Amino acid sequence: MSAVELPDIRPTLADVARVAGVSTATASRVLNGFAKVRPETRDQVKSAMIALGYARRRAASLKDVRRTGSIALVVCEKMLQVFADPYVARIAAGMTKELATAGAQLVLIPMSSTEDYPASIVHYLADGHVDGALVIGMHGRYPLDLAWLGIPVVFGGRPVCDEDSGQYSYVDADNRGGAEQAVRHLLASGRRTIATIAGPQDMVAGIDRLLGYRKAICKADGIDDSLVVFGDFGLASGDHATARLLERRPDVDAIFAASDLMAAGALRALRRAGRRVPEDVAVIGFDDLPVGRRTEPPLTTVRQPIEEMGARMARELLAMINGPATPPSLVFDTELIVRESA
Numbered sequence: 001m002s003a004v005e006l007p008d009i010r011p012t013l014a015d016v017a018r019v020a021g022v023s024t025a026t027a028s029r030v031l032n033g034f035a036k037v038r039p040e041t042r043d044q045v046k047s048a049m050i051a052l053g054y055a056r057r058r059a060a061s062l063k064d065v066r067r068t069g070s071i072a073l074v075v076c077e078k079m080l081q082v083f084a085d086p087y088v089a090r091i092a093a094g095m096t097k098e099l100a101t102a103g104a105q106l107v108l109i110p111m112s113s114t115e116d117y118p119a120s121i122v123h124y125l126a127d128g129h130v131d132g133a134l135v136i137g138m139h140g141r142y143p144l145d146l147a148w149l150g151i152p153v154v155f156g157g158r159p160v161c162d163e164d165s166g167q168y169s170y171v172d173a174d175n176r177g178g179a180e181q182a183v184r185h186l187l188a189s190g191r192r193t194i195a196t197i198a199g200p201q202d203m204v205a206g207i208d209r210l211l212g213y214r215k216a217i218c219k220a221d222g223i224d225d226s227l228v229v230f231g232d233f234g235l236a237s238g239d240h241a242t243a244r245l246l247e248r249r250p251d252v253d254a255i256f257a258a259s260d261l262m263a264a265g266a267l268r269a270l271r272r273a274g275r276r277v278p279e280d281v282a283v284i285g286f287d288d289l290p291v292g293r294r295t296e297p298p299l300t301t302v303r304q305p306i307e308e309m310g311a312r313m314a315r316e317l318l319a320m321i322n323g324p325a326t327p328p329s330l331v332f333d334t335e336l337i338v339r340e341s342a
Contacts, residue, residue, distance in 0.1 A: 084169035094310025140202030152320035178334030179212025238265025297340035
């Protein structure tokens, strides 16, 4: 008689969170020893761990684990935004090309940007279905409990984790320097009332691009918060933000948008308002997406090497899978691409 394989009934991190009455992300922060957790919450999680007999799942060695040949691409956005954003397609293309040379395949896992991590996704990543994970689009949350997952992870963009981000592997672009260069270009061309459509402030790209704008403006005439509006990196948000901006500051003569899609939305709003680009208002975007070459006029933008960044993320992850590797903190240079819009 063959042996019957019993189901794994060990308590999971999600079980601990449920018993403690907190989110899985909060339970993960307690397990990782992050300081920014209330003492009473920490006590609740620890009590739940003891009551359930919880223990982290740790692989003895990455080399001892059966390889699946699959790599997860975890995109922390809603499904519609995942497929609407050309940035995701381009970075995935770079990853796929690099992984193909190693005989690995990419598995797309959209994960809505809520505070809690869906238990099904956490279990999928931890239960041996993939050899590692590439994570993009993090929204202001601490990363998954990497030790509990037992797989290597590389992030696209520096995680928003304050002083703890140094322990994680990530590949990023010089968002702050690129934004500063764009605004300096506008100042050098004689523009003086320069606004920005900033990205989400729970993402490093949104934070750093706003900081770059502020640094360049501060060196010139000082910060005017009435010239700062916010979007979600999408086209519609750029349109809406520009309409609000023109109502508040009709004297604006330049706009730095923190993404090409928001810049394209800004062009649409400016055209509707009867403003000529670049004669009345100059516009600069960020990313150098194909959409910027098709706008009217073609879009001046800050180029980040998206496909190359995706390939480097995949390369670093493969190195971590194949042997001990120091977590990289790689930042790619950006480049200002001047076209007709500014």
